[in-house]
Amino acid sequence: MSKQLSKKIIHAITIVSLFGVAISSMAMLSLELTQGTRSRLPIAIVSLEGEQALSADRQTSRIVMDDLNHSGEFSVFSGAQLPEQPQALEDIHVSRWHGFSPQYIVFGKVHPVGVDQYTVEASLVNLYRGQEGDKLPPSAVIFKKSYTVNEQQLRRVAHQMSDDVYSSLLGVSGVFSSKIAYILVQPGKTPTQPNYHLVVADYDGYNPRFAANSNQPMMSPAWSPDGHQIAFVSFQKTLPAIFIVDIRTGILQQVTALAGINGAPAWSPDGKNLAFVSSQTGAAKLYVIDLASRQVSRLTDGLSIDTEPHYMPDGRSLVFTSNRGGGPQIYQYTFATKRVERLTYVGDYNASANISPDGKWMTLLHRDKNGFNVAVQNLMTDQFKLLTHDNEDESPKFSPNSQLILYATHTGHKHLLAIVSVDGQIHLLLPANDGNIQEPSWSK
Amino acid sequence: MVDQYKGLILEAIGQHWLVPTGVSPSLACQLMITVGEQGNVDTVQLIKSSGNVLLDQSAIAAVYKASPLPLPSDKDAAAVFKQLRLTLKPEQILES
Known part of the structure; x- marks a missing residue:
């Protein structure tokens, strides 16, 4: 291909794409929204699978709920306030959440892995990060973390999870491990x-x-x-x-x-x-x-x-x-x-x-x-x-x-x-x- | 007619827009929204960030939560709303 010709082709492509942009922006309706409601960050905390076997003061979801409530930065929703109780990303039906406040959700599981050893796994997910059918894409997961500890350390791990949620969303450190x-x-x-x-x-x-x-x-x-x-x-x-x-x-x-x-x-x-x-x-x-x-x-x-x-x-x-x-x-x-x-x-x-x-x-x-x-x-x-x-x-x-x-x-x-x-x-x-x-x- | 539905769509999204505390009213973000024939929100794309991730995410969530959006029953009139460019500015925020 001669230099001349390739230049012409590039030129033609440029014109076509400019034209294309012009058409689509003409067809696109522009709107401006200035009204909303001030809110603390609305977050759903689901009981972790398997934590019911532990005493209440060692249940991760309760501790995380208390921490986030104490912080003054979150509106926490749980239990019957939620349309469903997912334990994993695949369990979430996006459309069920539309009438509900939470924008973020924490779920996970606790399971024993030996004598006095537990693995605590929790995920923070953005409920509105696009959807594939009625499911969330993997990119909706903000973090997924797991810690293996003994029973004494379960509160510490829950506070760590709270700090992870707080800093991931707000960009400043939490106080829950202090x-x-x-x-x-x-x-x-x-x-x-x-x-x-x-x-x-x-x-x-x-x-x-x-x-x-x-x-x-x-x-x-x-x-x-x-x-x-x-x-x-x-x-x-x-x-x-x-x-x-x-x-x-x-x-x-x-x-x-x-x-x-x-x-x-x-x-x-x-x-x-x-x-x-x-x-x-x-x-x-x-x-x-x-x-x-x-x-x-x-x-x-x-x-x-x-x-x-x-x-x-x-x-x-x-x-x-x-x-x-x-x-x-x-x-x-x-x-x-x-x-x-x-x-x-x-x-x-x-x-x-x-x-x-x-x-x-x-x-x-x-x-x-x-x-x-x-x-x-x-x-x-x-x-x-x-x-x-x-x-x-x-x-x-x-x-x-x-x-x-x-x-x-x-x-x-x-x-x-x-x-x-x-x-x-x-x-x-x-x-x-x-x-x-x-x-x-x-x-x- | 188009203006009437513009107003209805903005009202629907505004009802679901939970603006994070401490966000400056001078910020703005822009979204590109594709809307299905039944008014269902198919995709929401952030085309201009406000610089505040929480504000951007609250805007995107508001649009999805408002799905399906109110559309005129006339097919040709509804086609105008197939693709929307929405600018969100937290200028008139109700204190909850």
């Missing part, structure tokens, strides 16, 4: 001498275990950024001092030995320094200790009480509570300039500030005529919003993904842990141990 720490006060041999425990548990309160125990008060647990250590205040010695426990080894070390009261430890984001409070010169003031060299430097001075430091995620400044303006309010201390700036102006009592890991929000304890409640302040706009109305709340702490806030609350005479979402939409109480739960902290 840990919390808190102080548990239980009755001791005599009513005047209770026992104190530093407890580490799953984020939902399950699997609690003791990381440190004492017959003297413990307070203010704070997770190290790597999640291996917890700093806390112990009254074991005559005056309160700061200790660090390694939760892998149980090894305990004392960090501060300044005169007076030492408390309120806060880790720097790189894990190298601890900010804390000491009253060695009289009023409570902020200090920082370099954990490697044990060198201590003082940050604030004056007659006011400065306490409850918490680092900003970039490590360049920290927020703290001070009564330097009269009542307690939140201030920000910047290391480079040593300058202090007031951050809160709503009401006459704001304390216990905690910054979200993404740096966008500050949660704090706000007191008004009703009592103590959890509030958030948007750090960009300074917009302030009350999230709880329990009137007896304390110690709000952000989740590692900045979506949820863990805090301590009271119902009747019981102290409990509760979670509220940063938009205030989700409220839940965590299962309670015997005894009083205080001062939670959420691992990174």
Whole structure:
């Protein structure tokens, strides 16, 4: 074929295809839709085949359902709310789902594979990814995963599945495998001498275990950024001092030995320094200790009480509570300039500030005529919003993904842990141990 | 007549459109839809992504959920709706 001819053919093809496009776009009707309904992600969770043989608190589908409900990002549908209960992709009849809300579905199976060994298999599927007849194409499967574990580990695997669903759909990590720490006060041999425990548990309160125990008060647990250590205040010695426990080894070390009261430890984001409070010169003031060299430097001075430091995620400044303006309010201390700036102006009592890991929000304890409640302040706009109305709340702490806030609350005479979402939409109480739960902290 | 059915089709799809929380109203995605003779949705193709996967997927799901789409009973009039180019913009979203 000559060059000339092939050029002509190409030319002709171009004209034909241009013509073709022109025809089809003329024939095609263009529509524009601007109206819909806002919704959390609608997802169906089907009971896993074979999980009925397990106790309720080890059933993957129940745990995943709870996790996704807790997250505030999903509308979960299950049981009779579903048109069918598929156990595999082939079981799904697409047309049956059209009148129903779910857009995604989780199903799978649990089967024993030996003595105390189970294989858990679960799939996340997009119900609207095209169809072949009344069936979904294989490309509708977003993931299919399986884990083999013993019975003790079934909750962990379910949380992992929840994290997989959360991150696959939302593109950010879930919190379902994270840990919390808190102080548990239980009755001791005599009513005047209770026992104190530093407890580490799953984020939902399950699997609690003791990381440190004492017959003297413990307070203010704070997770190290790597999640291996917890700093806390112990009254074991005559005056309160700061200790660090390694939760892998149980090894305990004392960090501060300044005169007076030492408390309120806060880790720097790189894990190298601890900010804390000491009253060695009289009023409570902020200090920082370099954990490697044990060198201590003082940050604030004056007659006011400065306490409850918490680092900003970039490590360049920290927020703290001070009564330097009269009542307690939140201030920000910047290391480079040593300058202090007031951050809160709503009401006459704001304390216990905690910054979200993404740096966008500050949660704090706000007191008004009703009592103590959890509030958030948007750090960009300074917009302030009350999230709880329990009137007896304390110690709000952000989740590692900045979506949820863990805090301590009271119902009747019981102290409990509760979670509220940063938009205030989700409220839940965590299962309670015997005894009083205080001062939670959420691992990174 | 065509305009009346355009409106009915948009209403049907809009009723099924569950817009994910936190999506910016300035985003838009575009779909190509082929419709069978009975109004059944045969294929939905994403021809322009909004850049937000969840918004794209919510749009595609809305179209499938609205199947069969309302079509004029007259065959020639219905043929106009054989292929649709649908732009979805979450500008007027009801808070559920």
